[in-house]
Amino acid sequence: MSPGETYLPAAWGYALLAGFGVLWVLLGIRLGRRSKDMEGFTVAGRNVGLALGAATAAATWITSNTVMLAPQFALQLGVWGMLAYCTASIGLLLFAPLSSRIRHLMPRGYTSAEFIRLRYGTRAHLVFMAISLFYGLTWLVSMAIAGGVLLESLSGIPYFFGMSAILLTCVLYTLFGGMFAVIGTDFVQTLIILLGVVLVGVLVLGEAPAREIHGTLLERRPMLLNLAFPAALMALFNNLLFGVGEIFHSNVWWSRAFAFRKGVAWKAYTLAAFLWLPIPVAAGFLGLAAPALGINIARPDTVGPTVAAEVLGTAGALVIFVVVFCSLASSIDSLLAATGDLLTHEVVKPLSRELDDAGLRRYASLVIGVLGLTTWIACLPWSRRPGEAWYAGDPIGSLATILFFAGPLVGSAIAPIVTGLFSRRGREGGAVLAMTLGTGAGLLSYFLLGWYTAALVAAAVSVGITLLSLATTDESFDWARLDPSRVEDRSAEASEASG
Amino acid sequence: MNGPILPNGYLLPVWAFEALLYGALGLAGLGGVTLLVLLVVDIRSRTTW
Numbered sequence: 001m002s003p004g005e006t007y008l009p010a011a012w013g014y015a016l017l018a019g020f021g022v023l024w025v026l027l028g029i030r031l032g033r034r035s036k037d038m039e040g041f042t043v044a045g046r047n048v049g050l051a052l053g054a055a056t057a058a059a060t061w062i063t064s065n066t067v068m069l070a071p072q073f074a075l076q077l078g079v080w081g082m083l084a085y086c087t088a089s090i091g092l093l094l095f096a097p098l099s100s101r102i103r104h105l106m107p108r109g110y111t112s113a114e115f116i117r118l119r120y121g122t123r124a125h126l127v128f129m130a131i132s133l134f135y136g137l138t139w140l141v142s143m144a145i146a147g148g149v150l151l152e153s154l155s156g157i158p159y160f161f162g163m164s165a166i167l168l169t170c171v172l173y174t175l176f177g178g179m180f181a182v183i184g185t186d187f188v189q190t191l192i193i194l195l196g197v198v199l200v201g202v203l204v205l206g207e208a209p210a211r212e213i214h215g216t217l218l219e220r221r222p223m224l225l226n227l228a229f230p231a232a233l234m235a236l237f238n239n240l241l242f243g244v245g246e247i248f249h250s251n252v253w254w255s256r257a258f259a260f261r262k263g264v265a266w267k268a269y270t271l272a273a274f275l276w277l278p279i280p281v282a283a284g285f286l287g288l289a290a291p292a293l294g295i296n297i298a299r300p301d302t303v304g305p306t307v308a309a310e311v312l313g314t315a316g317a318l319v320i321f322v323v324v325f326c327s328l329a330s331s332i333d334s335l336l337a338a339t340g341d342l343l344t345h346e347v348v349k350p351l352s353r354e355l356d357d358a359g360l361r362r363y364a365s366l367v368i369g370v371l372g373l374t375t376w377i378a379c380l381p382w383s384r385r386p387g388e389a390w391y392a393g394d395p396i397g398s399l400a401t402i403l404f405f406a407g408p409l410v411g412s413a414i415a416p417i418v419t420g421l422f423s424r425r426g427r428e429g430g431a432v433l434a435m436t437l438g439t440g441a442g443l444l445s446y447f448l449l450g451w452y453t454a455a456l457v458a459a460a461v462s463v464g465i466t467l468l469s470l471a472t473t474d475e476s477f478d479w480a481r482l483d484p485s486r487v488e489d490r491s492a493e494a495s496e497a498s499g
Numbered sequence: 500m501n502g503p504i505l506p507n508g509y510l511l512p513v514w515a516f517e518a519l520l521y522g523a524l525g526l527a528g529l530g531g532v533t534l535l536v537l538l539v540v541d542i543r544s545r546t547t548w
Contacts, residue, residue: 034548049546051537058530079511079519183548187538194531201524210517218510225510261546271537275530281523 006156007309007317013155016318017162020325021169024185025176028333031184032177038357041178041364042110042341043259048183053260053268056186058275059330060252061092062193063139064146067320067327070284071304075297078224079288084236085280088243089273095247096269099257101421103265105482112254112417113346118482119420121428127435129346131409132251136339137375138406140332144379147328153302154309154321163379166325170332171372174340175365179259182333189326190275196323197282200308200316204285207311208292213285216292224288238407242455245410248417252338340368407455408442414459415466423470424477430469438462 035041048056066085073081106115113132117125148163173181217224247253257265286307290297295310297303305324309317344364349355355363415438416431442458449457511519541547 044548048548049541051534051541052548054537055534079516180548187534190534191531194527194534198524198528198531201520201527205520205524210520211513214511214513214516222510225516227511228509261548271533274526275534278523278526278530281519282527285520285523 006154008155008314008321010156013151013157016321017165021165024169024329025173027185028173028177028181032181034180035178038361041361043255044179044183046259047261048259049261050264050268052183052187053264054271054275055190056183057092057256057269057272059186059190060334061276062279062327063331064143064324064328066279067283067304067324068146068301070280071287072300074284074287075290075300075303078226078229080229080233080236082281082284084239085284086277087236087240089277090240091243091247092269092273092276094244095253096266098421099265099269102254102257103262105479107483108485109258110345111342112249112251113342120431124428124431127432131413131435132249132342135406135410136335140335140375141378143328143332144375150305150324154305154317159381164376166328167372167376170329170336171369174333174336175368179337182337186330189330192326193323196319197279200319201282204289204311208289213289213292217288221291238452238456241411241459242407245414245455249410249413251342252334255338255341336368336371340364340371343367404451404454408446408458409439411442411455411458412438412462415463419466419470425470425473425475427469427473427475430466434462434465437465
């Protein structure tokens with residue numbers, strides 16, 4: 001395929017974009033009618049069942065990065081690259097018991113930052129908010145960019161138009177429907193993604209059977225089948241910790257723990273882990289199929305769609321287009337909702353204490369709109385000259401680089417969160433130091449050693465400081481402080497007794 | 500061929516490679532069916548949300 005040529009006619013791309021865009025907005029608005037108050041808008045009434053719960057957790061974690069980075073990992077790091085990506089499902093699995101604990105300790109909670117504020121104090125809250133917002137915006141921006149780049153490379157839809165359309169669609173239905181819209185659309189999107197990935201995988205294996213791919217790799221690229229590939233093994237552990245850090249700290253996952261019906265959170269996250277587990281291999285092997293099929297890869301970060309479209313032609317490009325659109329929407333909507341909640345509850349609410357539920361609900365919609373606009377501005381192709389591809393001249397580099405820049409930040413938050421949820425010991429100073437020094441060490445490692453070590457180093461430093469903090473204090477935290485309603489009840493009882 | 504020639508013991512055997520690819524596709528398909536069944540169960544027991 002020559003430069004500038006696309007796999008899908010632009011008219012098809014526009015039609016799919018418009019069709020699915022309208023579908024998600026209408027579905028989101030319809031489902032969002034249930035969002036009558038703030039609790040409905042932000043945590044879907046705290047009554048979400050297992051099917052919708054598992055689907056929303058899986059869909060959110062299957063991002064466009066999964067569809068694009070897993071094949072890139074496979075192409076560059078071989079079999080271990082795909083398996084390294086699979087370890088991200090361990091984050092969902094490990095979060096299952098945490099989500100149950102979160103639901104138990106904070107039955108009326110809204111955000112992960114609220115936990116940090118109540119558990120550790122305002123300084124730790126400030127550091128955590130900085131990490132959360134940086135990570136949330138990085139994820140949002142990386143996906144909106146991925147959407148624009150992919151639509152452009154698949155169908156020729158200009159980057160600016162594709163990126164804007166995807167973002168606008170997600171902002172509209174999240175803004176009107178809140179968490180009900182996010183969870184409802186996630187279910188449909190999960191089914192489409194699973195069906196699309198299986199369909200493309202089966203069809204590609206029909207053209208180039210696994211045995212043939214293996215034979216070609218053995219002959220031309222044996223390193224990709226090597227089980228002792230040092231860089232890939234480092235990536236394995238780094239990915240594991242990055243995934244755990246992302247899930248443990250992010251309000252995307254906490255808000256779902258608050259939204260699930262009592263007793264559902266643990267099961268939903270466990271099932272979501274198994275739904276997600278095969279996706280990096282099912283989508284990633286396209287990267288390994290490229291050498292076997294004799295496909296020349298100009299850009300590793302679009303190897304998956306390139307192989308699918310090259311082998312399956314227009315039909316393959318069409319399925320990939322839909323899968324990518326669904327994986328983008330299912331993650332962007334969740335991030336908009338969860339980051340919006342974070343800002344509404346942790347920034348707007350403390351500044352406007354006189355706001356009632358309806359007023360806060362209006363602000364929540366406004367925050368989502370502003371967040372969408374900020375993301376759109378950050379995604380504008382500032383460095384692109386006329387006729388130049390988006391990625392040319394990009395100061396940071398590939399999508400993998402952008403994403404993994406957040407690795408040390410989230411890796412440093414793992415230890416304070418886990419110990420904060422399960423141990424009564426642990427002080428604010430320890431949590432602050434663990435997050436700041438962990439992030440610092442991780443970033444140093446990112447620049448000095450490589451992206452595949454950053455989360456690993458950050459998590460290790462953070463764990464060391466946290467353990468030291470636990471060992472040097474005999475402080476005993478009162479769990480009731482995590483549930484403000486219980487504290488209010490106690491105060492009322494105390495004043496009644498004294499009165 | 501570029502790079503060092505490795506002993507076969509370090510390379511993923513073909514049967515494991517096949518099991519990995521076909522297993523992943525099978526598991527993904529099974530996941531979709533499981534979700535649909537769970538949704539029907541939730542709707543019937545009025546515990547969707």
